[in-house]
Amino acid sequence: MISVHDHTGLNALARRCRVDPFLVRRFRTAFHKKQFTAADALKELPSEALPLFSREVDFHPLTLATRQDSQADGATKLLFRTRTGELIESVILRIASGRTSLCVSTQAGCAAACAFCATGTLGLSRNLGAAEILDQVTQANLLLQPEGRQVRNLVFMGMGEPFHNEAELFRALDLLAAPEGLHLDPRRMLVSTVGIPDAMVRAAKRFPRLRLALSLHSARADVRERLIPVARRHSLGALREALLQAAALQGELPMIEYLLLRDVNDTAADVLALGEFLRGMKAHINLIPYNAIHGPAPFGATDPARRAEFAAALREQGFTVTTRYSLGADIAAACGQLARVTAGQTPPPIPATA
Ligand code: SF4
CATH class of the missing domain: 1.10.150 (DNA polymerase; domain 1)
Known part of the structure; x- marks a missing residue:
């Protein structure tokens, strides 16, 4: 076909x-x-x-199995079944400003096994094809049609490490931007990676307008390797070099994402290490409050006062700092919470964090 x-x-x-x-x-x-x-x-x-x-x-390589609408905010989690039986998730984000974004998956499961992420507990089933990546957008648009909304922004932050599926990701990006197709401006697409340096540079070269984000989460090698096992293969030095190369190719530095975990990466030593790692760069650091995943929560969330101190210390060093408040926490659709939930099954309750 x-x-x-x-x-x-x-x-x-x-x-x-x-x-x-x-x-x-x-x-x-x-x-x-x-x-x-x-x-x-x-x-x-x-x-x-x-x-x-x-x-x-x-038209549709995916079948919509269930949708869950947040009672707290404008998030809708979509659970799709592939033709080969895997379950994957996408999240519609109706932002208060009126914008509509979609968080898409690039893999069924994920091999990166990040310690804070629900998807990382699943292991990798397989890479998604470009048509399966695009169908998440098409089907979200069909659901949004009665609301008079359309997906305007795409974030590749769903299941999977996008650069572990580089060929199909790049095909999908080409097709998403094609004038004959959805014709989305690459400025409205953001690919978030745990840091595969070579692939970041290739993406920046091939898609100069694509927005990139690096999930750094720590600038201390031992802490980062504990949180992101693939970091053992890619040194902080290589990541810094990739950031600089991407910035030279795209005219702006990839956004730095930093998930705050209490007493793990939110101390004064962490601020120092982060400042040192980003020295000389015009960095935008996006702080992400931790969302507990299903099962016993392995980490605690940084409390708001310490988060404010952390942000202030970075601003003093000249960095731009914002905080991301994820939508969809009540339906396990917030950052790091996507994990396959069998169709028709109620997601397990989310444990509270301090
Ligand atoms: S954070 Fe991203 S790369 Fe890490 S395990 Fe989760 S889905 Fe994979």
Whole structure:
């Protein structure tokens, strides 16, 4: 079958049944930009082309298994089943400003095994294909259509380390930006990585407008390696070099994400190490309060007073510091909480942190 996102394949199909290219463009616009269902988009084609397009075009490689709407904020967690049976999650984020973002997954599970992350407890099932990455956006748009909303911003912060699936990630980014498809501005897409230096530089080179974020979480090698096991393979020095190269290619430094964990990476020594690591860089540090994952919480959250001190100490050194308040904590959709929940099953309660 031909993916509805494969524009070359669709053009070849159209030539086979001699469809006017104008009508193929109308079909694409209806599906990708006007949030038409597959059945309605097909009506834009001449009737003689319908059997072939219905049979040969793959509109949805994912099946929506469940949706959970937050009672506390504007988050909706979508649980999808792949054709090979894996369950993956995406999160719609209705931001108070009116923007709509989608947090997408790039892998079913994740091999990175970060100590603070629910997905990391699952191990890796497999990489997602580009069509599966894009279908998360298409299906979110279909659900948002009755609300008059459309996904405007994409964050690659769902299940998986995006750069462990680099080829399909890059294909998906190309297709997302394609004028024939969703035509999303790469400035509205942000790829967050635990730090694969070579891949960060390749991404910055190939997508100069793409936004990158490095989940640093500590500038002390021993602490970072405890939190992010893959850090053992990529030194802080290599990461610093990758940040500088990405900044030279893109004109701005990747955002630095820093998950605050009580007494683990929020001490005065951590501020010093972070300042030293980022010395000479115009860094934007995004502090992330910890969200407890299912089961016994392995870490505690930094209390707000210490978080404020931590931020102030970094600002004094000239860095821009913001705090990310995740949506969807009540439905286990906040940062670090995505873990496969079987369709129809209520997610386990989230343990409280101090
Ligand atoms: S934080 Fe990201 S890279 Fe680390 S285990 Fe979770 S999904 Fe994987």
